[in-house]
């Protein structure tokens with residue numbers, strides 16, 4: 558048996574009739590960019606998250622870039638973000654000309670450590686980007702509180718956590734804007750790139766709608782310099798089908814995580830935690846063990862995939878080395894050395910779940926010396 562980290566073919570087969578039907582309808586319509594599918598998907602996603610506006614764009618990275626631009630953030634501005642996240646979060650800040658300011662993460666949730674945010678605020682700070690990493694919400698209340706007191710924007714990077722909840726409310730809907738990615742392996746993934754910005758702010762929505770189409774609503778009448786960054790009709794049609802399954806898929810992810818929690822409770826590795834304020838949607842199921850590389854070798858020998866998200870915190874990557882400098886980010890450094898994601902996706906069957914459990918149990922020495 559070989560078990561991948563995510564199985565997009567199994568997912569397609571489980572909804573093939575609906576997907577094929579939706580694709581054919583778009584092909585027969587002859588409309589491929591910003592048509593009725595994108596509009597309907599924007600409305601359905603806004604309703605799902607409980608926000609007023611949703612604007613489809615070309616990727617999650619573009620969702621961040623266009624949001625930063627729409628907030629007027631650029632040269633000389635600083636934006637606070639976690640030092641442990643996918644590189645796109647920082648890349649978007651750099652692309653608008655602003656400076657990323659890194660903050661360490663909470664060692665239990667791997668999300669931005671809310672308590673360290675305020676110390677990073679300077680007169681140049683314009684925004685905070687909390688990342689709901691691995692499907693677990695960042696602790697938003699204290700972050701929103703600092704932002705309100707210091708007059709900063711909060712842009713949620715919700716690329717990994719669509720469907721997650723913070724104190725009973727959906728993540729992505731709680732800051733000034735939420736940025737989503739529909740990269741194929743995300744919890745709601747298309748068959749190509751795609752992204753969306755969600756917001757309750759009519760000015761932000763209006764500006765992002767203009768930015769995505771060369772800076773204006775009317776052809777050849779730009780109001781600002783813009784981009785070509787649009788969600789296409791085929792992706793929107795696919796994502797509309799998949800959105801109908803998202804709640805069930807999230808439940809299935811949570812059920813598998815619960816099974817892992819029960820069957821792996823006694824091993825010498827730390828399992829993912831769900832904070833009291835959180836509903837986790839397990840985009841990735843990330844274990845923590847000081848024997849990480851040995852565990853990965855054993856899983857590989859059993860045909861079981863594993864992944865490291867992320868092997869280096871951002872201040873150790875080439876574009877950002879000059880930023881982190883001497884300041885330490887001990888929680889992020891340790892997480893980068895000790896964490897490993899094991900397979901968790903909704904289409905896993907009992908045999909696969911059991912095989913992962915047996916292999917992990919065999920790979921991790923029993924809990925002897927707690928760290």
Ligand SMILES: *Cc1c(COP(=O)(O)O)cnc(C)c1O
Nearest residue numbers: 616617618643645716738739740
């Ligand atoms: C995937 C991801 C992005 C970028 O999304 P793309 O659609 O791949 O551009 C941004 N931030 C995080 C945390 C992500 O996981």
